[in-house]
Amino acid sequence: MLGFIKTIQPKPAHPVSYPRFLWFNSRVNTDPDIINWPAPAKLNLFLHITSQREDGFHDLQTVFQFLDYADILRFYPRNDGEIRRAYSFPGVSEEADLILRAARLLQQQTKTELGVEIELEKILPLGGGLGGGSSDAATTLVALNAIWNTGLSQDELAQLGLQLGADVPVFVQGQAAWAEGVGEALTPVELPQVWFVVLIPAINVSTASVFADPQLRRDCPAITIRDFLVGTTVLNVCEPRVREQYPEVDSALSALGEYAPARMTGTGACVFAAFESESAARSAYLDLSVQWQGFVAQGLNQSPLKASLAAFVGKG
Numbered sequence: 001m002l003g004f005i006k007t008i009q010p011k012p013a014h015p016v017s018y019p020r021f022l023w024f025n026s027r028v029n030t031d032p033d034i035i036n037w038p039a040p041a042k043l044n045l046f047l048h049i050t051s052q053r054e055d056g057f058h059d060l061q062t063v064f065q066f067l068d069y070a071d072i073l074r075f076y077p078r079n080d081g082e083i084r085r086a087y088s089f090p091g092v093s094e095e096a097d098l099i100l101r102a103a104r105l106l107q108q109q110t111k112t113e114l115g116v117e118i119e120l121e122k123i124l125p126l127g128g129g130l131g132g133g134s135s136d137a138a139t140t141l142v143a144l145n146a147i148w149n150t151g152l153s154q155d156e157l158a159q160l161g162l163q164l165g166a167d168v169p170v171f172v173q174g175q176a177a178w179a180e181g182v183g184e185a186l187t188p189v190e191l192p193q194v195w196f197v198v199l200i201p202a203i204n205v206s207t208a209s210v211f212a213d214p215q216l217r218r219d220c221p222a223i224t225i226r227d228f229l230v231g232t233t234v235l236n237v238c239e240p241r242v243r244e245q246y247p248e249v250d251s252a253l254s255a256l257g258e259y260a261p262a263r264m265t266g267t268g269a270c271v272f273a274a275f276e277s278e279s280a281a282r283s284a285y286l287d288l289s290v291q292w293q294g295f296v297a298q299g300l301n302q303s304p305l306k307a308s309l310a311a312f313v314g315k316g
Helices: 098-110 132-147 154-162 168-173 207-212 225-229 239-245 247-256 278-288 305-315
Strands: 037-052 058-078 083-085 115-121 177-181 185-188 195-199 262-264 271-275 294-300
Touching (some): 037 132, 037 195, 037 294, 058 132, 058 195, 239 262, 271 278
Antiparallel strands (some): 037 058, 177 185, 262 271
8 A cells, every 4th residue: 555655764864853734733822712724735646537527527537635834814793794805916807716616606505694704824826736725625615514503414515615626525515535437426435644755846736637638647457445445556647647737747747756755746736655653754855945845744544624613613
């Protein structure tokens, strides 16, 4: 399982310890009635395209695992029905903002008369393949369903989220998953919660342009969950095309590949490698951080969003 994990020993030249990236527990919040709601990153541990549908969408197979690294959202209920953002999002209009779109979609679906003002601490990169926008949307749906007491089930929220993006349902469900279809047909899986180094090339990769590439491979043989779990060779079919078109991604994969087998997540631009220990991951990143922006985080099978939801319910 996870055959791309490589064991390396931490280098004695760097005897430095670092705190774990528990963003959702460490952010400053002075209002005891307002909860920090995390929107965690995800990795695609592999990505196969098995076919292209007549409607232009692609049938995929992938595995999602969450990371202990997240955007943070806070929600302040309003009684006037207004939905407002209390953050700047350069280059993203309100109409394109998935957070506002999620809030308005839930409001319209449930016909609630309540509104909200939303704060965002943006930690995850845009266009990085970590699912930041989809995760933000999912956290908004889950949090406001609880705060507004609109009463939708998790499955209903996931179906609603699918209108916003194919990756939104896995973030709503909050469980590492084997995914098929366009990514919405989910089967929970339990994976080793290993440590990852993630590098963030200083570019944006357009998901739409990657999937529109005529040279993108679209004929991967279908595999099963068991095939993946027993170590069948898998890959990210988007990676060769992105490497060719974005030299920064190619360089990041080569640099990280000096320490452990490296792979691109989603359609990029972020790349990752798995390590068997936190110390090994941090040792590798300490060297890489001289040239590359990135982070170290542990893989999670349960989204930290679940803990925030439980904390909110417990307050009630």
